[in-house]
Structure formats: C-alpha cells, structure tokens
Amino acid sequence: MGDLVKLLSGPFIPLLVVNTLFLIILLRGIFYRYSPNRDSLFGFLMFGSGVFLVTHLLQGVDISIGFAFGLFAIFAMLRYRTESIPIRNMSYLFLVIVIALLNGVAPLSILSLALVNSLLCGLAAIGETDFLAPKVLKKNIRYEHIENIKPERYDELMNDLKQRTGMDILHIEVGNIDFLNDVATLKVSYNPIEGTTDPISENNPLMQPEEQP
16 A cells, blocks of 8 residues: 555656657547557557556666667567558557657656657657658559550550549559459559548549558
8 A cells, every 4th residue: 555655646647647648649649640540549559558657667676778678679579470560650659669668767857758758749740741751642453454564655554544543643563464364463653632531432443452561
C-alpha cells in the first residue's frame, strides 16, 4: 500500500497523462487521418503505453537507455516478424517508442516533455503534407493490350491508360507478363485527385490492390 501511495503521489500520473495525450495526438490526429487502420492505431497505442509503464517503473533499476531500446526492439521483432510492415508504419512505431521512452525516463520537467513531444508530433504532421514531397499514389493494373508494353510504345501505353482510367499518370512500370493469357501487370504512379483518397472505382476490373513488399 505504501508503494502504491508513493507511486500515485509522485510524477507517475502527470507523466502518464502526458504520454497518453501525445500518443493520441500522434496516432489519432496524424497517423489515423492519413491511414485509417484501427488495428494499427490500437496496437501502436498499447505498445507505447506498455513501453512507458515498463521504463518508468524500472527506472530505479540499474539499466541503460541503450538496454531499454534493445529490449523493446526485441519485443517489436517478436511481435511483427510474421508480417511485413510498410516503412511508414515502422516510422510511426519508432516515434511511439521514442515518445514513450522520453516520457518514461527522461530527466525533464512536464513542460519540457510537452514541448519535445509537440516537436515530434509537429515533424510527423509536416511529413504527412506536400511540404517535403508531393503525394504520389501507386496501383497495380492488369492490362490486356500486351503489345503496348514494348519500350518503343511507351507513349501509346501512357495515353491508353490515361484515357481509360482518367488518372494523371506519372510513371508506368511493367511487372509480371503472362503471354499465355496476353495479360501484363503494370504498376502505375499517379497524382491523386483533390478531395479524394483514390480516384478509381473499386469496381473497375482493371484495378488490383498493390501488394505490400
């Protein structure tokens, strides 16, 4: 009981509030806005909360920050090694770990921690805008006019896809080629249309979801 009173009367509650608040800002306000994946949001939030609790409660134990990073890197590999994660999600996972570690063990005041957390969230928000680079979407297309995939007919291929899909295509890359069925898989890069996340109808038979690496 005495340990519980000591824990609750110390900086634990304010730090927990700060950690939870900025994790929600980062994940719900920034990450989920551009990638509405509830499973990833929930997993990252629980991961960050767990990192904070363990590092804060173990800060009296003689371990280094390097050991803490190594420990949670192992946890991350054990949890996520069976499925590939996009580099963007990996970046958010790293930010979640950084925020949780800073809030858990950094010798800073609440105000200083809030400023550092705000800086990290601000950098993530800027990175999601077109300030650094314009947003380019990618999609796989099953294309039946296989004669147009020749390098010398690239312009004809580009014009055909633009006319049939209505996309502002920037680049076309030829993937798998099925000569038996006269079909090729093309990976197209295109500019998104303002006010939409994907200008192509899900019912378009040409379109296929892009496979994650």
